[in-house]
Amino acid sequence: MLLAGAGLSQFIPGDFGGGIGLAGFLAVAFPYIQKFILHAFDFNLTEYCTQFFADNTFLGKLFEGNFAVGTGVGVVSIGAAFGFIQRMWTHFWQWYIRYFSMTVKIPISDESYQDVLNWVRERQVKNAKHSTLETGTKQCPISGKYESVHELIPEVSNFKFWFRGRQFEIDQRVADSTDCMLVSTTGHGSNAIFKDMLVEVKKYKEVKNEGKTVIYNGNSGYWHCGNGGGKRKRPLESVILEDGVAEFFLEDIQDFKDSAKWYTEFGIPYRRGYLLHGPPGTGKTSFISALAGHFDLNVCILNLGQKNLTDESLNQMFIDAPENSMILLEDVDAAFGNRADDKSKDGVEKLLAGASADDGPEARNTLSFSGLLNAIDGVASAEGRILFMTTNYVEKLDSALIRPGRVDAKQYIGNATESQVERMFRRFNAACSDKDAERFVRAIFDRPERPDVSLAQLQGLFLRFKRKPADIFSGLSTLYE
Ligand SMILES: Nc1ncnc2c1ncn2[C@@H]1O[C@H](COP(=O)(O)OP(=O)(O)OP(=O)(O)O)[C@@H](O)[C@H]1O
Numbered sequence: 001m002l003l004a005g006a007g008l009s010q011f012i013p014g015d016f017g018g019g020i021g022l023a024g025f026l027a028v029a030f031p032y033i034q035k036f037i038l039h040a041f042d043f044n045l046t047e048y049c050t051q052f053f054a055d056n057t058f059l060g061k062l063f064e065g066n067f068a069v070g071t072g073v074g075v076v077s078i079g080a081a082f083g084f085i086q087r088m089w090t091h092f093w094q095w096y097i098r099y100f101s102m103t104v105k106i107p108i109s110d111e112s113y114q115d116v117l118n119w120v121r122e123r124q125v126k127n128a129k130h131s132t133l134e135t136g137t138k139q140c141p142i143s144g145k146y147e148s149v150h151e152l153i154p155e156v157s158n159f160k161f162w163f164r165g166r167q168f169e170i171d172q173r174v175a176d177s178t179d180c181m182l183v184s185t186t187g188h189g190s191n192a193i194f195k196d197m198l199v200e201v202k203k204y205k206e207v208k209n210e211g212k213t214v215i216y217n218g219n220s221g222y223w224h225c226g227n228g229g230g231k232r233k234r235p236l237e238s239v240i241l242e243d244g245v246a247e248f249f250l251e252d253i254q255d256f257k258d259s260a261k262w263y264t265e266f267g268i269p270y271r272r273g274y275l276l277h278g279p280p281g282t283g284k285t286s287f288i289s290a291l292a293g294h295f296d297l298n299v300c301i302l303n304l305g306q307k308n309l310t311d312e313s314l315n316q317m318f319i320d321a322p323e324n325s326m327i328l329l330e331d332v333d334a335a336f337g338n339r340a341d342d343k344s345k346d347g348v349e350k351l352l353a354g355a356s357a358d359d360g361p362e363a364r365n366t367l368s369f370s371g372l373l374n375a376i377d378g379v380a381s382a383e384g385r386i387l388f389m390t391t392n393y394v395e396k397l398d399s400a401l402i403r404p405g406r407v408d409a410k411q412y413i414g415n416a417t418e419s420q421v422e423r424m425f426r427r428f429n430a431a432c433s434d435k436d437a438e439r440f441v442r443a444i445f446d447r448p449e450r451p452d453v454s455l456a457q458l459q460g461l462f463l464r465f466k467r468k469p470a471d472i473f474s475g476l477s478t479l480y481e
Pocket residue numbers: 238239240241278279280281282283284285286287391392455456457459
């Protein structure tokens with residue numbers, strides 16, 4: 001009967017459908033409800049109801065003392081009334097929400113999207129009912145060992161939380177074909193409460209990322225930084241470069257940061273671009289990350305070779321780059337070599353980055369070279385933007401990409417020089433003598449064939465012999481393996 005009631009309610013329109021469904025339920029449940037009330041409260045519901053059907057009562061006359069029929073009709077009426085009230089309440093609530101609630105829509109492309117999510121998750125992490133497991137690694141500050149840590153990331157769709165004595169609700173959805181998050185609270189008047197909330201979110205982010213560099217990865221047209229927050233800043237001294245290189249960049253970037261007014265006065269777009277080029281493993285990326293740490297900037301890394309990157313999404317990402325960030329385009333040659341090599345026809349510059357013509361349309365990157373140049377030059381791009389590009393093959397780059405205005409300073413970062421080898425040796429062997437350092441340098445540079453060595457190779461050697469540094473001389477040949 002219960003199922004029949006529920007099924008029937010689907011076909012009966014309006015409030016009565018729900019009511020009849022409920023009536024079916026009550027009819028089945030009535031004996032049990034009656035038993036429960038009798039045991040719990042020593043109250044006989046049947047006896048109590050029967051008195052209403054006595055011959056001299058209105059109901060008694062109406063149903064001619066037929067208690068069963070009377071009860072049935074009564075139950076159905078209660079169900080219908082309940083359904084009606086429920087429906088009215090829903091209408092009222094929707095109306096109330098519409099007129100007495102405030103909402104803020106945060107598109108996924110907005111840098112606060114992830115911050116708000118992280119902030120809410122942190123507040124709710126202890127009592128979330130539904131979560132997603134994220135297993136990561138963490139370094140123990142005492143032993144230095146990496147251990148796996150399990151984090152339960154609360155799901156925040158249709159999620160409620162309290163802030164300043166008010167209840168808020170978060171709903172992750174798609175609105176106007178954009179992924180977004182809707183934050184709402186009841187009440188009317190000023191929406192300053194949302195601004196307060198965002199100030200709180202910003203503070204939370206600053207505290208969480210203190211002493212860290214946040215790395216954003218450009219993917220699917222948005223910048224993502226994940227839940228983990230930032231990475232510990234890399235000290236500048238840990239990157240061993242040729243004399244004068246670090247000093248040049250420190251001075252140039254500082255000067256740029258101090259010159260906003262100058263750029264405005266001269267009507268020059270306030271942005272600066274740098275290109276670091278040289279063989280692999282020489283410290284280009286490490287240096288950029290250390291510079292970002294030094295200037296308290298975050299790094300937005302973008303791989304131009306990724307699929308589905310279009311002219312529009314690249315341009316939008318340049319515009320949406322989170323504040324206080326530098327943008328890093330790594331291995332820029334991998335996406336766009338010299339345009340003389342490409343197969344563009346009739347002036348159409350759609351390049352098939354990382355894909356051959358035989359790979360099929362889905363493998364093609366729909367980013368064009370002119371799209372990249374437009375994004376770099378974009379008038380709407382963030383003011384004060386610092387752009388770094390790296391490549392192992394500078395000769396492959398189109399001169400248009402690295403002309404002044406797009407790239408203001410180029411720097412070759414080469415394989416290890418004698419001075420760099422010595423400094424690295426001393427860094428990994430703090431207690432070494434001058435004689436040992438000299439011997440190590442000579443062992444590398446006096447080899448008859450003298451192949452070039454990158455700093456990454458050297459680092460690998462020191463890691464291999466970190467427990468037996470005295471054996472490093474006999475193990476030098478492993479450097480070239
Ligand atoms: N000049 C350097 N000083 C200190 N460490 C270095 C240096 N160069 C490389 N390394 C070490 O080698 C590893 C690779 O360095 P990094 O990724 O910065 O090189 P890269 O030049 O960006 O390489 P690629 O061109 O292949 O991207 C890192 O772990 C880094 O610590």
